[in-house]
Amino acid sequence: MAQTNPPFMTGVPELLVLRMLADREMYGYEIVKSVRLVTAEAIGLGEGVIYPVLHGLEETGALKPKRKSVNGRERVYYSVTAKGRRRLEHLSDEWKRVRNGVNSALGDPEHA
Amino acid sequence: MPDRAQFEALRLELQRGGIAKVYVERTLRELADHFDDLERAALASGSSSEEARQLAHAQLGSARVIASAVLARPELRCWSRRWPTVALCVRSAAAIGVLPALPVLYVAGRSDDIARWGGAIGAALVLVGSLYSVLDWMIMVE
Numbered sequence A: 001m002a003q004t005n006p007p008f009m010t011g012v013p014e015l016l017v018l019r020m021l022a023d024r025e026m027y028g029y030e031i032v033k034s035v036r037l038v039t040a041e042a043i044g045l046g047e048g049v050i051y052p053v054l055h056g057l058e059e060t061g062a063l064k065p066k067r068k069s070v071n072g073r074e075r076v077y078y079s080v081t082a083k084g085r086r087r088l089e090h091l092s093d094e095w096k097r098v099r100n101g102v103n104s105a106l107g108d109p110e111h112a
Numbered sequence B: 001m002p003d004r005a006q007f008e009a010l011r012l013e014l015q016r017g018g019i020a021k022v023y024v025e026r027t028l029r030e031l032a033d034h035f036d037d038l039e040r041a042a043l044a045s046g047s048s049s050e051e052a053r054q055l056a057h058a059q060l061g062s063a064r065v066i067a068s069a070v071l072a073r074p075e076l077r078c079w080s081r082r083w084p085t086v087a088l089c090v091r092s093a094a095a096i097g098v099l100p101a102l103p104v105l106y107v108a109g110r111s112d113d114i115a116r117w118g119g120a121i122g123a124a125l126v127l128v129g130s131l132y133s134v135l136d137w138m139i140m141v142e
Helices: A012-023 A028-038 A047-059 A082-106 B004-016 B021-044 B049-060 B063-071 B084-107 B111-141
Strands: A063-070 A073-080
Touching: A012 A028, A012 A047, A012 A063, A012 A073, A012 A082, A028 A047, A028 A073, A028 B021, A047 A063, A047 A073, A047 B021, A047 B049, A047 B063, A073 A082, A073 B021, B004 B021, B004 B063, B021 B049, B021 B063
Parallel strands: none
Antiparallel strands: A063 A073
């Protein structure tokens, strides 16, 4: 199992998934690779648990799945809907608020 | 291919947990594809086939961890598990609606049975009527 950050992960998988998909549509494996790349592996999403996150976002209308055949293999590509973009904006604001609070508590002069 | 026994165990756990069938099937299919991608990547980086399989299994995560992640999402459950009270009302209403119709539904399409039943009732009536007539005649004669 890949290393995860359980105590700090509430809402983070959704935020990262929506952020990755905001630029282009991707399938599960691609999303995990992108998260590893952009976070310099600081955040390790357990790879198998990406699917409940994707399906949950799909069920709430934030993502739209599309089946595509690529190189003879069928993939489910996910793209962000308008509702998903609003959710991304909300989660980003929430994350910034928490980050500023933590930085302030840690004595970061920029956020004190 | 991933470990079939682990996948079947995962399927059972998700079904027992009330996850909608569509999400059970999609989760398993997408996990299988993901496993293939991980295995191919490991093979491409020089791992032996056994090492690649083990690495892919480790990166994908155990069935128990994945099942917990799916079961923690109520939005993936089938509607009868999400709204059990509504499901109970619908089931009860359906049962009440169907019960009176059951005898009608039973005899519909069984014309032979109905004909035999009618014939038997008719024969019984003729027999009983004949016996009464004989008894009446015997009483009158005496």
